[in-house]
Amino acid sequence: MTTHVAFRLCAPVCALFFGAVGCGPRHDGGGGEGGDAGSGGVAGEGVAGSGGIAGTGAVGGGGVAGAGAVGSGGVAGSGAAGSGGVAGEGGAAEVPGYDEVIGCPPVSWPETATFTILGSMQDRFFPSALSGDGRVAAGQYDGGYARWTEAQGFTPAGQVFPDVLSCTGQFAVGPGSPYGVFRQSDAYGEEYLFGTEGVPVRQLSVSPDGSAVIGNLDDSYVNPGPFPVRWRAGVGADLLSPLANSLVYHTNSDGTSLLGVDILHVFRWQDSAPKTVLLPQAPLAFDGPPIMPVSADGHVYAFTSRSTLDTFIVARDDVATLVYCPGTCAPTDVSGTGKVVLLWGDGPHIWTAEHGFLDLATLLQQFGADTQGRRLSVHNVSNDGQAFLGLAADPNNPLDYQGFYATLPRAAYEVPAPAIAE
Secondary structure (H helix, E strand, O other), rough: OHHHHHHHHHHHHHHHOOOOHHOOOOOOOOOOOOOOOOOOOOOOOOOOOOOOOOOOOOOOOOOOOOEEEEEOOOOOEEEOOOOOEOOOOOOOOOOOOOOOOOOOOOOOOOOOOOOEEOOOOOEEEEEEOOOOOOEEEEEEEEEEEEEEEEEEEEEEOOOOOOEEEOOOOOOOOEEEEHHHEEEEEEHHHHHHHHEEOOOOEEEEEEEEOEEEEEEEOOOOOOOEEEEEEEEEEOEEEEEOOHOOEEEEEEEEOOOOOOEEEOEEEEEEEEOOOOEEEEEOOOOOOOOOOOOOOEOOOOOOEEEEOOOOOOOEEEOOOOEEEEEEOOOOOEEEEEEOOOOEEEEEEEOOOEEEEOOEEOOHHHHHHOOOOOOOOOEEEEEEOOOOOEEEEEEEEEEEEEEEEEEEEEEEEOOOOOOOOOOOOO
């Protein structure tokens, strides 16, 4: 687990100063709830094992997930809103954000933008995860692990590195001591889930309520994989043998429907069924693992399509769109239903199908937040596309970087300003 921890801790610095796509952030795994194979689908983002993705990963001809509508409170339905107040696919509940929050109650944000520096030059904060509802940030702070909220500031987060957070931030999942993957919460403490000494666990994803966790075991020197493993509350961990030599990027609410990639395809998989090909193409890997963020409802995913980093692919299920970057860019995160794609690069930070490329710093300034001219490296976006987490650097001193948390009003997406990059 040492390799995994080191990789995650260096990611923000890599992204800010070196722009290494291989050290980009992961995203909290939110997954919409559905029926037995719910249409909330599977979501997440992930990284490949350091040994690459072995094998051909032949794909069977199984069916796709069922069409049960998704309730945000964890109840599949036929259009009625879930208990959290977010409607199912056929529902009509009011959503206060630009995009939907999947799996927990939606959030209302201020009508003006906010920009907050987290930590100080002495007690630096290195962000690693943002909850699906955008209320909780987590990472390394002052030599330990911590969570941050606007109301409470920094609070200790135990000995588990917060790699991913559940939708409300109640659960943090990541590597712990002395080895393995743990789930940490105030209610249950630190719970060992899976993993053995000396075997790194790649990409982690968690369901919105924290009851299902997926990781990928990959010992590139002894037993190269990856080998996806699944943990479920009340059930425990099991190795997903049918998905050997594949990477799983996300789980649905109960771990029965997964999204992943093999060396040739993006696929969906369900218990007792073969893989179903969504796209006959897989994300590129460079000097590190590939990144493929996926929307929390499991229908939209994005990845770098060429080594030149001048294009990326955004796909909804089995329909892909090629997007040309205004400069260098690569997807690092995706909002709840895929309305917002977050980008690393030398240009804008946001892409939407409605408005194209948008610059976060420009939007923050336009809607009342002072970024003080800092250069932003944005790592995470909330499900509703309105909260952001990353690093901010002084334009006159690139070594002067600090964590930041920012929010945008919904109006920032409804009426884009002419000054935003096209």
